[in-house]
């Protein structure tokens with residue numbers, strides 16, 4: 001093989017690596033038409049789109065079941081309800097008109113009037129494939145964009161002061177305090193660690209004050225900031241007082257799982273992704 005040919009091959013090889021690398025770093029997602037936002041909070045007082053979807057699934061079930069049992073008056077009743085909601089998809093979001101199976105909808109209505117169960121069931125199946133196609137493309141992004149809780153506008157008051165902080169400022173402080181406890185404990189500066197622990201407890205108390213912005217019941221707060229977390233933090237304090245570094249390390253790790261990691265799995269990851277999707 002000549003030198004030139006070898007060099008060409010090498011160049012091609014490098015080119016493939018580079019473009020494969022770029023390819024792996026990007027993935028396209030489809031964003032829904034902006035007109036959808038009027039069917040969600042805060043532009044609408046209800047999550048109209050989502051509730052229309054729940055109705056569609058219920059109506060499809062009723063149509064299928066009454067077709068199978070041959071109860072024609074009820075089959076017709078639910079076919080009409082289904083038709084109304086199905087057509088409302090394109091009334092709400094005109095850009096999605098092409099996603100609808102108008103011909104199969106006609107087939108469904110004719111078959112229901114004729115009491116032809118097999119054709120009803122076939123038409124429902126075909127319409128269902130259209131539902132799935134739209135869901136594969138848009139369902140996850142829509143839920144993230146319109147229903148993931150938004151922490152960007154929340155401000156948290158510091159107990160015993162007039163100051164307040166943004167959510168991410170408080171988070172950075174929590175992380176700094178957890179690490180300060182760990183560093184000071186490693187270096188046997190237990191006084192300093194206890195001081196940071198008191199601040200951590202107080203800041204977690206402040207954080208717990210904002211749950212009621214969105215949660216009317218006490219269970220969610222108890223889940224991340226309740227007994228499990230408080231007991232683990234009390235053990236951190238005991239460890240520091242007794243100079244037991246192992247107990248400090250283990251209990252601090254537990255508290256970080258019960259409070260930080262578990263809340264991040266519920267709230268932070270979804271919030272982060274929804275922020276990235278926002279145009």
Ligand code: HEC
Nearest residue numbers: 050053054056057060096099130131134135138139142143
């Ligand atoms: C043009 C797009 C589109 C079509 C067609 C469509 N949907 Fe949806 N559907 C969505 C989107 C977007 C969501 C996500 C809504 C959300 O999470 O707030 C959704 C969510 C749902 C949900 C709730 C999510 C779940 O799995 O619990 C149900 C149920 C549902 N759709 C049923 C249906 C049925 C049944 C049909 C067909 C008869 C249908 N949809 C047709 C876009 C569509």
Ligand code: HEC
Nearest residue numbers: 149150151207208210211213214215220221223224225266
């Ligand atoms: C911006 C609104 C918002 C804030 C603030 C908020 N949450 Fe949530 N949270 C939600 C939504 C929406 C869900 C989804 C389920 C639901 O509606 O309860 C959820 C779900 C949860 C869940 C899982 C479901 C459950 O009930 O077990 C927990 C636990 C939770 N939140 C804890 C908290 C805690 C603790 C705080 C305060 C430190 C908090 N959340 C603050 C909106 C919020």
Ligand code: HEC
Nearest residue numbers: 151167168171172174175178224259260263264267268271
């Ligand atoms: C009630 C839920 C909740 C709890 C409990 C929680 N976090 Fe967070 N955390 C979040 C959310 C939501 C974000 C994203 C906020 C943002 O980026 O504005 C976040 C973001 C962060 C960030 C990134 C901040 C930034 O902007 O750089 C750090 C660091 C962090 N958390 C540390 C912690 C630590 C340490 C703990 C435990 C001591 C903790 N969090 C407990 C919900 C929580």
